[in-house]
Amino acid sequence: MKSILKLIKRFIVTMLFSLVLLLFLNFFLLLLISYKQAANxxxxxxxxxxxxxxxxxxxxxxxxxxxxxxxxxxxxxxxxxxxxxxxxxxxxxxxxxxxxxxxxxxxxxxxxxxxxxxxxxxxxxxxxxxxxxxxxxxxxxxxxxxxxFDYDFIRNFPKTVLLFLSCNLILIFFVYMVVTSGVLRSVKPVIQGIEALPAERDVYVKEKGLLSDLAVSINKAAEKLRNQDYQLQKKETARANWIAGVSHDIRTPLSMVLGYASQIEENRDLPERERKKARIIRQQSLRMKNLVNDLNLASKLEYNVQPLHMDTVNLVSLVRQTAVDFLNLDLEGKYPIEWVAGEDMQNCCAKADKGLLKRAVSNLITNSQVHNPDGCTLFMSVGRTEKMCRIVVEDNGTGVTDEELEKIRKAPHYMVCDRETGNQRHGLGLMLVRQIAEVHGGDMEVSHGKAGGFRVVIRVPGTE
Structure with missing residues (x-):
């Protein structure tokens, strides 16, 4: 609305300037003609x-x-x-x-x-x-x-001319204000309606005045946006309910699969080949369970229904504890973890949800293990840059190409991918890490690692 008022004011100033310029131009031409007559x-x-x-x-x-x-x-x-x-x-x-x-x-x-x-x-x-x-x-x-002409008329002629000009200017200005005020009364509700459209407010513009056709179009657009918003909410609600239902319904049969697979794996009476198959079933079932949990958590974070338990967290202790947990599970020693010490490690504390940050770090470690089945070394560090704390997880595995790295950076939503279906499941864990970083007011960066593998940096605001 302010821009429209500025436009009208600019038009008024332009009109007045044009009138003054026209007056001076006519006065100059009059002097020029008079000069020619005098020169004769x-x-x-x-x-x-x-x-x-x-x-x-x-x-x-x-x-x-x-x-x-x-x-x-x-x-x-x-x-x-x-x-x-x-x-x-x-x-x-x-x-x-x-x-x-x-x-x-x-x-x-x-x-x-x-x-x-x-x-x-x-x-x-x-x-x-x-x-x-x-x-x-x-x-x-x-x-x-x-x-x-009498003498008084000739003597007062300049004043008379100025009086006539002033009356003309006042009349023109009055007519202009009357006309523009009517236009402004028609424009104002239209502009307010347009400004209200992106604000997701109920919009209705009275369909009368000079811009009645435009008001009709705005009302139709507002109605269409309301319908689209309603349909989108229905789809989002259905998606969230579907994810929650699948997460709940799959938990019991998946637990049974994990339980029976563990029993078969630990049964010494069975051949090693059968026990190895049972171990693969258990590992893949566990991975499936983690994927479902990630999907459920990502959905909750998106719809802001995941409660955040914010507290002062020592990021060094959190990352070390997470690394130790994974080392204890790595019985074959295929994924050793090296701790990269830094001078600014002791000051890395953040106001954060400890469970979510630990989940993010766990996802990064799991991501390296999944994409390097033959094993790799992980390098982990914690540091601080000005007001931001950073958690770095890097490996020396197979890494990714530049094209794959760009796709990860621009990966679509974990559930919205109508065209590139091949990317739909890729990087769900990384997307969850990005969501966790963003709910803490930070971000995530992926790049090539210094050792030739994959590198991820989580940044969150640190405490003073």
């Missing part, structure tokens, strides 16, 4: 020039200089010299039109000075006691033949 010296100055250019020869004749002839030629004017006593023409230019009177009374001279002789605009100038009159082409000048 006008009809009255031409009469003065001709009067000064006319000389008497002494024998009753007169001679007009080249300057005077140039003025008459340039302005296409004619000239006469009227005697002061008799009113007769003493001299005239060679281009005197036909029908021009040869004698003038005081009254006719007064009319000529104010206006015209036979529709020719007239200007005058003194020549001693006599009178010089210049006649110009009939449509060259417009003359006022009466006192039309």
């Amino acid at each position: 010296h006008g009809a009255w100055s031409s009469a003065d020039t001709v009067a000064s250019a006319l000389t008497e020869n002494g024998d009753g004749t007169y001679r007009l200089s080249a300057q005077g002839e140039d003025i008459l030629s340039r302005t296409n004017a004619w000239a006469i010299l009227v005697d002061n006593e008799t009113g007769y023409i003493l001299w005239n230019s060679s281009n005197l039109p036909e029908g021009i009177p040869t004698q003038y009374s005081a009254a006719s001279i007064a009319m000529a000075v104010r206006g015209y002789i036979n529709d020719y605009p007239i200007t005058t100038s003194g020549y001693g006691d006599d009178l010089i009159m210049l006649g110009f082409p009939k449509k060259s000048y417009w003359k006022l033949i009466s006192n039309t």
Whole structure:
């Protein structure tokens, strides 16, 4: 909404600026035209020039200089010299039109000075006691033949012009505000409706005004989003219930498989080959159990239904204890663990859920074991960088290619993978590790290990 108001304000400022610019442009053009008229010296100055250019020869004749002839030629004017006593023409230019009177009374001279002789605009100038009159082409000048404007009007003309301009600007601004206020009343609910769409609020815009068609479209979009959200919630609820149901229903038969497989494996009366098969069944069943548990935990973390028991946890002790547990289970010694000591290990404490972090570290160790069935060495360390504590689990196993590493980094959701079905199950343990890190306000990073294997770093905020 603020952006729309800014747009309207910008439009108002642009309009006012345009009006002011137009006013100054017109004023400049008026000055330019007036300057050109003044540069032409006008009809009255031409009469003065001709009067000064006319000389008497002494024998009753007169001679007009080249300057005077140039003025008459340039302005296409004619000239006469009227005697002061008799009113007769003493001299005239060679281009005197036909029908021009040869004698003038005081009254006719007064009319000529104010206006015209036979529709020719007239200007005058003194020549001693006599009178010089210049006649110009009939449509060259417009003359006022009466006192039309009083002195006060001329004196207050600038104020009058400013008053008219001000009234016009106020009227334009008033009309603009009336029009835009109506538009704003129509735009405001539409903008509020658009802003409310991503906020997941119930949206309804009254379908009236100038933007009624847009309001109808917004209401349809809001209804469609509500339906999609409802359907999505149904799907998510069904998925969560399915995962919880499978986790619950598979627990009993899986426990029976594990129990019977352990009994067969420990039965000394059976051949070693059969006991080995039972051991494989037990190991794969145990892996299946861990996968189901991971899936169930990942679902709970996603829907924020997994309770977090936050406490101050010493990450060094947690990682070491997890490593010891796995070493005790590795009876064949295929997965030795080396502890990489660091100077900043003693300060690695975090506010975290101990059980979840231990699960994350266990998943990383299991991940290395699963992808290196012939055995590998694991390198584990704990350190601190500024405010973040890091847990590093690395192996010297087969590792992954650059392409596989990029796929792991961009792996889709553990349940959402419509196109790349081959990636659907890959990295479930790593995704769970990422989720655990994120619920603690941290993150996870995967890369190639220094020993050529796979390397994972968990970062979580440390305590002061």
